[in-house]
Amino acid sequence: MSHPSVPRIGRAFAGLTVVAACSAGLLPATPAAATPDPTHPSGGTPRTATSYPNLARTPPMGWNNWSYYMCDINEEVVLDNARALVRTGLAKKGYDTVTVDDCWMAKQRGPEGELVADPEKFPHGMAYLGRQLHRMGLKFGIYEDVGTATCGKYPGSLGHFQQDADLFAHWKVDYLKADGCNVPVPPGSTKEQAYRDVYGRQSRALEATGRRITFSVSAPAYFQYSGDRLWHQVIGWSAELGNLWRGGADIALEKDTAAKKWSSIAFNFAYNSDLAGLQRPGRWNDPDFLLAGDSGLTQDEIQSQMSLWAVMAAPLISSTDLSALSPGARRVLGNEEIIAVDQDPLGVQGxxxxxxxxxxxxxxxxxxxxxxxxxxxxxxxxxxxxxxxxxxxxxxxxxxxxxxxxxxxxxxxxxxxxxxxxxxxxxxxxxxxxx
Incomplete structure (x- = not known):
């Protein structure tokens, strides 16, 4: 199932073909149904953010559905891949967070303004999904957007930050990936100010729940082509508001050719390898998912991505069909000596x-x-x-x-x-x- 048509970042760099990534395209206004956000009173000045709790001492590891399944996701797909993490031994090696990406929710909020799981895709609801993952010894990750809508045009959290954060905490969510596809820029503000404001509100809302929710910020990806000074400035405050941040273009999708997948790996490596000075232990540059699996890439190419991500202290988040993982891909993902480099306690990016x-x-x-x-x-x-x-x-x-x-x-x-x-x-x- 194709992702809905949403503009995404794309540009040639260093002779490489760049794949689609979330755009900085903005909608003009907040939704009419938005409710006041207690973390940011109307007309007030955003309070200065303090550093978000250090909840990721080493780079996060796990699985996310997006690159492989996109919106073609449901309860059984998630649980099948979670069981495969356990069955293959990858969970014991550190791949312990299962994250459901965009398109998991209904197109409209519920009667109290609450987010609602798509009843056809997740008939038992998200709290049930979290319980099943926790019973397997895994962590539960979920996706939202800090703007008016997600990249797939499902309800965003703008106007509902605390309500959504409280709901995630109630569902026992352990990890939030917060995108920024549709962030409106208020009159008199810059794009950077708008993004910093909404990500700050999301960060404070998560902290106010009292639950330890690892926070993945996507803001820098929307400033990759705004000049290094501004891009690096956004990474700087993202490192205060969350635990890891998407730096730039999305990795390729399963439907893409092998050549395009390799180009995207090389491109993401190229930009991320130059960001080492902006990373610090416990705060991680994230160049996006690992493509090891049924991807059309050669064994050398999937091994190369794993090795490069490890030396860069990058999150190791697989996005493939783990239930059909080849022996070669399993060896790549499960290489304990390479995982040890990625997870080294010094936490320094190569x-x-x-x-x-x-x-x-x-x-x-x-x-x-x-x-x-x-x-x-x-x-x-x-x-x-x-x-x-x-x-x-x-x-x-x-x-x-x-x-x-x-x-x-x-x-x-x-x-x-x-x-x-x-x-x-x-x-x-x-x-x-x-x-």
Whole structure:
């Protein structure tokens, strides 16, 4: 089922074909049925936001339906994928949050202004869904929009922030992804002020519930092409209002070609890898979903995305049909040594330390004084990649231990860190320590 026609961000960048992403298209006014929001009295000035509780000590992990299923979602699809997380052992490895994205609700609010689950898609309601997930040992995530409507034109939270947050808390929601497709800009305000205001109200409403709800902010994605100064400024306040934030373009959809999927992975990596200076432990840049699964991508490509996301300390949120996961995709998602890099307690995003045509090298400090070093061949032919211990930020030593986290092989080297004949679109991820 296709997502309703909503404009989404899109632009060529670094020679890559960019996939659709949520737009910054705005509706002109709030809904007529909107009720006063107690967190922001009419005519008042938004109070200064304090930092949202640090509820994601390591990057969130789990599953979201959007990239694979879009609006073709229902109770059984969600629960089947949740059971697959448990059955495959992925839940025990950290993939513990199941999030229902757009189109889960009815087109109209209920008689008291409350959100209502679509009775055909979720006949038992969202509280029931949350109970089932919790009984499996999983967390319950849900989607909303801080504007007048969601990207799929379902009811947004504007005018209902506290009412919706209280309802989510009543449903025992653990994670909220808040989009920003339809945020009106009041007269006399800038677009940034409008977004900061509504995301601030959503943040305060969640905190007022008293329930620990991890908050995913989508605001930066609507400023990706507004210039780096403004984009980075939005990321700065998003990191105060929530626990993670979508930085830019959506990852490709299941219906897209394999080539378009790879282009979107490379594009999202390119923008996110340059945002390391804006991340801090417990506050995460989110370059969007993992596509490992029945996607048409090669094993090297899905492994590459996993390795790059891990070295960038990105959330690991799968969006595929987990009930039909191939053995190869399961190995990629379940690689415990790569997950350990992503979830390293230092919580530091890897930085680009070397870049040339078709090659990017990133290095990330890890808790035990090792470094994760990723050598990414984005080109279309195999090539030998190398960097030096000094460039990677390693301490002086006569030799180094290199653990290839994909093959599991350990070798030793001098000052040069080399990966021979790396296939196209592949990433070699080493855990490196001084001998």
């Amino acid at each position: 930085r680009v330390v070397q870049r040339e045509e078709g090659v990017t090298v990133l290095s990330r400090p890890l808790r035990n004084s090792d470094r994760a070093v990723a050598l990414f061949n984005s080109g279309d032919t195999a090539r030998t990649l190398s960097t030096t211990a000094s460039t990677a930020g390693l301490p002086d030593a006569d030799s180094y231990r290199l653990r290839d986290l994909v093959t599991g092989r350990t070798t030793h080297s001098g000052q040069d860190i080399v990966a021979e004949e790396v296939p196209p679109h592949s990433t070699v991820l080493y855990r490196v320590g001084a001998r």
